[in-house]
Amino acid sequence: MTVLTYFPTPYRDELLYSVLARYHVRAGNISPKVTMSELFGKSSTRSSVDFQANLTALVKRLPIGSVYTEDEFIRNHSLLPLYLPFLDQKKSQKAISLVMGEDGRGIRALVGVTASSVSAITSLQFCGDCFIQDREQYGEAYWHRIHQVSGVLVCPEHGSRLLKSNRLLQDVNQHEFIQADDENIEMCTYVIDDSIDTRVLQRVANEMRWLLNASLTPFHENYLRQQYTKVLQSKGLALPSGRVRKKELIKAFCDIFPQDILQLLQSEIDETSDQTWLSAIVRKHRRAFHPIRHVLMMSFLCGSTEDFFTGKGIKEPFGNGPWKCFNPVVNHFEQEVVHAKEITYCYDSKKVVGQFTCSCGFSYSVREKIGKEIQRKDIKILCYGEVWEQKLKTLIQERATLEVMSTALRADTETLKKQAIKLGIAGKWKLLKGRKNQLIENFPKEESGTEYQDKWLQLLIDFPDDGINKLRLRAPHIYAWLYRCRKEWLKENSPKEKGKIQLRARVDWNQRDEMLLSLLHEILTKWDESEADKLLQKTFKSITRKTGKQSWFEKVPQKIPRSVEYVSTVVESKDEFQIRRVKRVISRLGTEFDVVREWQVYRLSGINSKLASSRVKKFIEIALENQTMI
Numbered sequence: 001m002t003v004l005t006y007f008p009t010p011y012r013d014e015l016l017y018s019v020l021a022r023y024h025v026r027a028g029n030i031s032p033k034v035t036m037s038e039l040f041g042k043s044s045t046r047s048s049v050d051f052q053a054n055l056t057a058l059v060k061r062l063p064i065g066s067v068y069t070e071d072e073f074i075r076n077h078s079l080l081p082l083y084l085p086f087l088d089q090k091k092s093q094k095a096i097s098l099v100m101g102e103d104g105r106g107i108r109a110l111v112g113v114t115a116s117s118v119s120a121i122t123s124l125q126f127c128g129d130c131f132i133q134d135r136e137q138y139g140e141a142y143w144h145r146i147h148q149v150s151g152v153l154v155c156p157e158h159g160s161r162l163l164k165s166n167r168l169l170q171d172v173n174q175h176e177f178i179q180a181d182d183e184n185i186e187m188c189t190y191v192i193d194d195s196i197d198t199r200v201l202q203r204v205a206n207e208m209r210w211l212l213n214a215s216l217t218p219f220h221e222n223y224l225r226q227q228y229t230k231v232l233q234s235k236g237l238a239l240p241s242g243r244v245r246k247k248e249l250i251k252a253f254c255d256i257f258p259q260d261i262l263q264l265l266q267s268e269i270d271e272t273s274d275q276t277w278l279s280a281i282v283r284k285h286r287r288a289f290h291p292i293r294h295v296l297m298m299s300f301l302c303g304s305t306e307d308f309f310t311g312k313g314i315k316e317p318f319g320n321g322p323w324k325c326f327n328p329v330v331n332h333f334e335q336e337v338v339h340a341k342e343i344t345y346c347y348d349s350k351k352v353v354g355q356f357t358c359s360c361g362f363s364y365s366v367r368e369k370i371g372k373e374i375q376r377k378d379i380k381i382l383c384y385g386e387v388w389e390q391k392l393k394t395l396i397q398e399r400a401t402l403e404v405m406s407t408a409l410r411a412d413t414e415t416l417k418k419q420a421i422k423l424g425i426a427g428k429w430k431l432l433k434g435r436k437n438q439l440i441e442n443f444p445k446e447e448s449g450t451e452y453q454d455k456w457l458q459l460l461i462d463f464p465d466d467g468i469n470k471l472r473l474r475a476p477h478i479y480a481w482l483y484r485c486r487k488e489w490l491k492e493n494s495p496k497e498k499g500k501i502q503l504r505a506r507v508d509w510n511q512r513d514e515m516l517l518s519l520l521h522e523i524l525t526k527w528d529e530s531e532a533d534k535l536l537q538k539t540f541k542s543i544t545r546k547t548g549k550q551s552w553f554e555k556v557p558q559k560i561p562r563s564v565e566y567v568s569t570v571v572e573s574k575d576e577f578q579i580r581r582v583k584r585v586i587s588r589l590g591t592e593f594d595v596v597r598e599w600q601v602y603r604l605s606g607i608n609s610k611l612a613s614s615r616v617k618k619f620i621e622i623a624l625e626n627q628t629m630i
């Protein structure tokens, strides 16, 4: 093996390809194959701009005393570091061994370049300012690797538009190296028009440069997806379930990266399509995404790629905790001791809502106020918790007055009453001699037990994913009663594990459907009777509400098919409802007046004659005509 007597010193961010091109010129070889043979010991070695292979052979031939290693070439002089973080551990190892080994074929397919919709550069690219600067400083120009990255269209250093060599890479002999000299750039052209605003492009180029030099190791398979989802959730762009709010995401994203810029970056988003790369990149990755797309996503989410990785740009909607507990009866009142937090999303206010639960049982929710500390006045108390409840109970037993309790428990009297009733420890307020407003402990009677048990079972059906704590919050009084009086039963009829429910008795939905159906018949026959003064439109909501089993219709309609079917046949349209009102008004007026006037009908049935549909108008017209005939 012949060791090289000379090897050019790679410049900062110089592509290995460029170093080898300089070697070829210095060596004075005419045939590229001779150069290949000298460098790699094999004349058939191919040259590669982005992933030069056969590195081990090259390193072995470097002049004695040379400090360069394969790793140095890969890390600082190839484009591989851009792709490595997004491959799994195994593929990343494979990629490295491919470029170290003799035959680098397969590397492009492995890192995802081959299948990518972002195409690679077609000619070597450079920055005019860097070119001049390098010549002044080193006496020669060279190919910078950052300028060869797809998606880098301006120099991150100078902000100037990149130029591309007049020699197309596909036309160059596969053993040859193109040097950064005058001949190869004589006919160069800009990669983008000068009418384009380069500010966003320079920012993107800077992000790509950071990623290229960050020496990131491969992430865990789910890491990116989880981080993306987490930040999207904190921005209200993904639901607590993790589902992305696609439309909102696209809108927010395009506000930062306009479509014309995205097009230049080969990453445009079809706003009408359901399948954009933007929502796909958040899901489990079945295929590789080009680094430019990750960089765009990260910059969008956190301001910069670096802040995404350091976590600096990830803003937790309520800070990092612990958060304050506002339970007034504990020693840690207003101290930051709460560690459990759950984030939900409020559709009405379009705000993130945090739900905080302290170990003392006190739990509250609060809407996000960015950058502001949670204050007592902003919170909505969800549950006072065992400690507070126990104190309330004790005070009631001690027959404390409402004023005393109100001060001790820091709650207004209405709240105290409600809580006492919820807990099942107060039936009603009684005035006792000499004492005002005392709550008398009064557990529900034994008979309400079955009713509570039924309601509890219903909760298990309605909220199959809830654990015991959530269920408890949904019906604290039922839970409290069952806990006291039917402890064993409650234990047997609680979710065993989160998400798993074992019901003792199977519910006969068929029977329920039948009973519900006859209840519906009854409700509909008496519909107008119960609404004596004001008629009520027969809508899905109004009908199902009257059954008291609205949750069945909403949660398990497939289990009550006949009832659902029946409701759908009796609901009224707006017109039908107006006509029903008109009929009633006419029949009532008919008993009072000889001739009923049109304006009377409109006014009394509450219909705006200008807005009424032609169907309603026609009906009134005909009805009144018939009356004159009589």
Ligand SMILES: [Zn+2]
Binding pocket: 127, 128, 129, 130, 131, 155, 156, 157, 158, 159, 160
């Ligand atoms: Zn430059």
Ligand SMILES: [Zn+2]
Binding pocket: 325, 326, 327, 330, 332, 337, 358, 359, 360, 361, 362
């Ligand atoms: Zn607490």
